Amino acid sequence: xxxxxxxxxxxxxxxxxxxxxxxxxxxxxxxxxxxxxxxxxxxxxxxxxxxxxxxxxxxxxxxxxxxxxxxxxxxxxxxxxxxxxxxxxxxxxxxxxxxxxxxxxxxxxxxxxxxxxxxxxxxxxxxxxxxxxxxxxxxxxxxxxxxxxxxxxxxxxxxxxxxxxxxxxxxxxxxxxxxxxxxxxxxxxxxxxxxxxxxxxxxxxxxxxxxxxxxxxxxxxxxxxxxxxxxxxxxxxxxxxxxxxxxxxxxxxxxxxxxxxxxxxxxxxxxxxxxxxxxxxxxxxxxxxxxxxxxxxxxxxxxxxxxxxxxxx
Amino acid sequence: xxxxxxxxxxxxxxxxxxxxxxxxxxxxxxxxxxxxxxxxxxxxxxxxxxxxxxxxxxxxxxxxxxxxxxxxxxxxxxxxxxxxxxxxxxxxxxxxxxxxxxxxxxxxxxxxxxxxxxxxxxxxxxxxxxxxxxxxxxxxxxxxxxxxxxxxxxxxxxxxxxxxxxxxxxxxxxxxxxxxxxxxxxxxxxxxxxxxxxxxxxxxxxxxxxxxxxxxxxxxxxxxxxxxxxxxxxxxxxxxxxxxxxxxxxxxxxxxxxxxxxxxxxxxxxxxxxxxxxxxxxxxxxxxxxxxxxxxxxxxxxxxxxxxxxxxxxxxxxxxxxxxxxxxxxxxxxxxxxxxxxxxxxxxxxxxxxxxxxxxxxxxxxxxxxxxxxxxxxxxxxxxxxxxxxxxxxxx
Numbered sequence: 001x002x003x004x005x006x007x008x009x010x011x012x013x014x015x016x017x018x019x020x021x022x023x024x025x026x027x028x029x030x031x032x033x034x035x036x037x038x039x040x041x042x043x044x045x046x047x048x049x050x051x052x053x054x055x056x057x058x059x060x061x062x063x064x065x066x067x068x069x070x071x072x073x074x075x076x077x078x079x080x081x082x083x084x085x086x087x088x089x090x091x092x093x094x095x096x097x098x099x100x101x102x103x104x105x106x107x108x109x110x111x112x113x114x115x116x117x118x119x120x121x122x123x124x125x126x127x128x129x130x131x132x133x134x135x136x137x138x139x140x141x142x143x144x145x146x147x148x149x150x151x152x153x154x155x156x157x158x159x160x161x162x163x164x165x166x167x168x169x170x171x172x173x174x175x176x177x178x179x180x181x182x183x184x185x186x187x188x189x190x191x192x193x194x195x196x197x198x199x200x201x202x203x204x205x206x207x208x209x210x211x212x213x214x215x216x217x218x219x220x221x222x223x224x225x226x227x228x229x230x231x232x233x234x235x236x237x238x239x240x241x242x243x244x245x246x247x248x249x250x251x252x253x254x255x256x257x258x259x260x261x262x263x264x265x266x267x268x269x270x271x272x273x274x275x276x277x278x279x280x281x282x283x284x285x286x287x288x289x290x291x292x293x294x295x296x297x298x299x300x301x302x303x304x305x306x307x308x309x310x311x312x313x
Numbered sequence: 314x315x316x317x318x319x320x321x322x323x324x325x326x327x328x329x330x331x332x333x334x335x336x337x338x339x340x341x342x343x344x345x346x347x348x349x350x351x352x353x354x355x356x357x358x359x360x361x362x363x364x365x366x367x368x369x370x371x372x373x374x375x376x377x378x379x380x381x382x383x384x385x386x387x388x389x390x391x392x393x394x395x396x397x398x399x400x401x402x403x404x405x406x407x408x409x410x411x412x413x414x415x416x417x418x419x420x421x422x423x424x425x426x427x428x429x430x431x432x433x434x435x436x437x438x439x440x441x442x443x444x445x446x447x448x449x450x451x452x453x454x455x456x457x458x459x460x461x462x463x464x465x466x467x468x469x470x471x472x473x474x475x476x477x478x479x480x481x482x483x484x485x486x487x488x489x490x491x492x493x494x495x496x497x498x499x500x501x502x503x504x505x506x507x508x509x510x511x512x513x514x515x516x517x518x519x520x521x522x523x524x525x526x527x528x529x530x531x532x533x534x535x536x537x538x539x540x541x542x543x544x545x546x547x548x549x550x551x552x553x554x555x556x557x558x559x560x561x562x563x564x565x566x567x568x569x570x571x572x573x574x575x576x577x578x579x580x581x582x583x584x585x586x587x588x589x590x591x592x593x594x595x596x597x598x599x600x601x602x603x604x605x606x607x608x609x610x611x612x613x614x615x616x617x618x619x620x621x622x623x624x625x626x627x628x629x630x631x632x633x634x635x636x637x638x639x640x641x642x643x644x645x646x647x648x649x650x651x652x653x654x655x656x657x658x659x660x661x662x663x664x665x666x667x668x669x670x671x672x673x674x675x676x677x678x679x680x681x682x683x684x685x686x687x688x689x690x691x692x693x694x695x696x697x698x699x700x701x702x703x704x705x706x707x708x709x
Contacts, residue, residue, distance in 0.1 A: 018602035022512050028504030029513075029521060032572055036528050039539050039569075092354050099352035103345060116695065117355040123623065123691035124362060124684060125630020127656045131663075131680040135365040139668070170358050177355070203344045231532025234632035234656070238663050260534045260633075267538050268637060277542070284535055295530035299523050 040288075047285030050278035056286065063244060063265070064276050071283055076248050077161075077256035078290070081236065082226050084165035084252070085172065090222055092169075093176025100177070101184040102206055122174035126234040133167030133239035134159075155253055162252035164240030171235055172225035179224060179302070183217015184210065186308050220301045227294035231287065233260040243269075259287045366684055369677035373448050379671070381446045386430050389423045434474070442475050448671050453480050469653070471662060471672050478675050480682075485645075486560070486652035490635055491628045493564025493648055494571055498628075499621055501568075502575035506617075509576075510583040511591075511605035522580065529573035537637035540566035545638065552649075560652035563638040567628050575624040582616020582698070583609055585705055615701040619694040626690035630683060632656040655679050 050066070058070025096114070104111040142157035149155075187210055195205040211218075233241075242255040243265055249256040263283055270276040371377075387395060387403060395403075400419070401411040403426070414422070433443070442460050445452065456465035459477065470477040505525060509518050545562045554561070586609045594604040610617070639651040659676050666673040 015600045015603070018600040021606065022508070022602045025504040025508035025512060028501045029508045029525075032501055032505050032525055032528065032576070033521070035569055035572075036524065036531075039531065039536070042539065042543055043535070092351055095348050096352040096355060099348045103348060104352075114352060114355055116692075117359045119695050120359055120688060120691050121355055123626050123630075123687055123694075124359075125632070125656060125687055127630065127632040127659050128362065128366065128680050128684045128687075131366050131369075131659065131677060132362045134663070135369045135677065136361055139369070140365065170362075173355060173358065201338060201341050203341050227530060231534065233532075233534045234660060237660050260532055263534050263538055264633065264637060267541055280538070280542075284538055287532065288535060291532055292527075292530055295527065299527070303523070 043281060043284050043288060046277075047281035050282040051285055055279075055282055059247065063262075064270055064272070064279070066275070066279055069279055071259065071262065071286060073245070073248055073257045074259045074262045074283070075286065077241075078230055078259045078287075080249065081161055081165045081168065081240070081256060081258070082229050084162065085168040085229055086222055086226060088166060088169040089172050089176055089225055090218070093173055093221065093225075094180050094218055096173075097177050097180035097184060098206060098210075101181055102202075102210065118174045118177050121170075122178075124171075126171065126232055127237075129167050129171045129235040130238040132170070133163055133235060137163040137166055138239065158253075159238070159240040159242075159255060160253040161240055161249055161256050164236040164256070167235045167239045168229040168232065171232070172229050175225045175228055176218075176221040179221030180214065180218050183214045183220070183305050186217070186305055187213045216301050217305050220298045220305065223294050223298040223301075227291045227298065230294070231260055231291045233258070233264055236261065259283065259290070263287060363681075363684060366677055366680045370674055370681050373453075373671070373674045373678050376446075376449060379446045379448070381444055386427055387423065389420055389427065440475075447476055447478050448675060453478055453675075455479075456481075469658070471675070476672065478671075480655075480675075480679065483653055483655050483658055483679065487629055487654040487656075489560050489646065489648065489652050490563045490567060490639075490654055491625060493561060494567030494628045495621065495625060497565055497568035498571040498575055498624060502572045502620070502624075503579050503617055506576050506579035506583055506620075507605050507610065510580050511609055512601055525576050526573055528569065529577075531569075533570055533631060534633045534637070536566055536569050537634040540569075540634060540638050554649040556649065556651060558639045558651065559649050560639060561648045563635045563652065564648070566634045566638060567631055570631055570634060571624045571628050574627050575620045578620035578623060578698070579613075579617045582613040582620065582701065585616070585702065586612045587705065612705075613701075615697050615704075619697040619701070622690050622697070623694040626687045626694065629654075629690075630656060630687050632660050636660050655683050659683075 055070055056075065057072055058068075059072050060069040062068045096118075100111065100114065104114070138157060138159060142160075142163065143154075145156040146154055191209055191213065192205055195209045196202070200208070236258060240255055241258045241261045243257075243261075245255060245257060263280065266276050266280045266283060267273075270280075387400075397411065440460050451457075456467045457479070458465045459468065459475075467479045467481040468477040469479055469482045505521075509521050509525075513521065540562055541558070544566060545557050548562055548565065549557050552561075590608050590612060591604055594608045595601070599607070635652075635654045636657045639653070645652075659679055662672070663676055666676065
């Protein structure tokens with residue numbers, strides 16, 4: 001092969017169409033980042049000025065008036081429902097992940113069905129979870145509890161905090177399972193083998209060796225689930241949220257107010273959108289800080305887990 | 314968040330000595346069984362969701378719900394001439410309720426039914442529409458010549474004396490918004506996936522990938538709020554259409570929510586194409602773009618397809634964005650008209666319906682429909698990805 005031909009086939013030869021289309025994909029990437037930045041900057045810029053301690057710590061008397069409104073009950077409602085949810089979802093999710101990574105035979109039918117179910121659960125529309133909560137938790141479980149307890153009036157068989165939390169727990173189950181599984185897989189098999197070689201049983205190995213190592217991953221799963229659930233409105237729409245109530249929720253059977261739902265109410269039910277705009281922006285900012293801060297923490301922990309995983313494999 | 318790629322290493326069934334350990338240690342055995350049972354909860358939940366959403370929709374399936382305003386009446390005196398089953402259906406009672414009422418209550422209920430029929434406003438007596446059961450499949454799916462309209466039309470109008478439950482406008486609305494969203498999101502997300510996985514320098518990739526994934530951390534109610542307050546105005550200025558809130562705005566906003574889903578699956582598929590493909594193409598003198606477009610993308614096309622299908626599943630199930638941006642139900646294919654999607658209808662109307670009534674049942678029917686649609690699209694997406702991964706790893 002002579003020199004001219006070799007130069008002809010050089011890989012870094014300038015090709016206009018390659019340059020053009022590469023630039024196009026780069027622009028697409030920039031555009032997506034632009035969307036994210038625009039949304040964030042718009043909300044932070046507009047929301048920051050109307051955010052105050054008074055606004056965050058007041059129980060509102062009039063939702064649409066800046067002077068008397070506040071979002072304390074919404075923050076409390078969102079926090080409680082998410083907290084109750086984690087109590088249910090984390091044990092179930094972690095145990096399922098332990099089964100899938102530590103016990104399940106990799107190729108058996110049941111394992112494949114469980115995995116398919118987890119994937120499917122992740123794709124069910126959030127409003128269908130709401131319908132499920134209404135049809136199962138409220139109309140079936142709740143109504144039957146009332147019958148069993150001989151309640152004269154319906155206590156459990158109506159929308160309530162506990163049903164909303166349980167509905168969200170079902171919805172976020174796949175999030176916890178996937179994150180935990182990932183972190184369990186990142187633990188070197190050598191650790192387990194060493195523990196077994198020292199005479200520990202399988203259960204002891206899991207409880208004392210595997211789980212402590214997997215803690216960051218479980219934490220990530222929990223945080224991701226919380227951040228996903230905190231921003232979801234559709235499932236709680238039918239299972240427990242209310243537009244306005246006096247005071248804070250006291251018992252699991254109370255209804256509650258919610259940040260995300262409040263955003264929806266403020267932006268669609270207001271008579272004077274210009275007057276409610278500052279309230280709206282401030283509420284959105286608080287909601288975003290809640291979900292986004294959690295998300296970023298989860299992403300950071302996850303990046304560390306993945307780095308460990310890559311170092312192993 | 315989307316499920317991460319699983320690096321599956323075949324592990325022999327059980328651990329060393331575990332089978333012997335079972336019999337010696339009952340606690341171990343119990344723990345294993347307990348863990349197994351708990352892990353079945355995911356399957357149980359999928360089944361329960363389907364069962365309970367379908368259960369509430371059952372009466373519509375079997376044509377037991379009746380919305381006809383004027384129904385044939387049975388005079389109270391003729392009570393004994395009819396069979397219990399007939400009376401039970403006539404009075405809208407469940408079998409248990411029917412058994413628990415005594416004869417006098419039954420008479421009172423029948424009188425109540427007669428009074429109810431007598432209270433129907435006079436102008437409906439001559440209206441043929443007042444005599445039909447609008448929850449029959451015929452009226453749910455086909456157009457009908459309603460009185461007062463010039464030609465047969467598809468109408469969803471669940472309020473008023475004669476409730477019209479035609480679900481075609483809702484399906485059209487859902488598809489319209491979803492397709493706009495996908496047309497907007499797929500090129501952007503796939504383009505970005507090609508850039509991030511094939512063309513960008515590693516350091517750029519490390520930054521850009523999590524940033525795009527952060528987009529999925531924005532709650533959909535916030536995207537809806539942004540679309541309502543900012544995007545709608547901006548788009549109206551650019552395109553200059555009449556109605557400020559329409560299917561187009563909703564579709565674009567929906568695209569925002571779908572982009573991270575499509576991006577991360579497509580990026581994952583493109584990255585998992587073996588390095589040897591890229592290296593061979595580059596060694597033959599192809600440019601980076603030519604390699605990405607002619608070698609890597611065709612190899613990863615099943616993954617990109619799966620990303621689109623899963624994005625579709627996500628888009629038809631999205632509730633809050635469409636609910637906030639547009640909600641009037643009109644039968645129209647124009648993208649600058651309003652549209653009402655299935656999810657929106659459920660969310661907006663469920664609060665006002667009578668539990669157990671026909672409207673309530675129809676909303677659950679819509680939910681079951683939605684669940685089936687996303688179930689199928691998820692199955693297709695997962696199946697395609699699974700096949701694709703196996704093929705790349707050389708398995709069958």
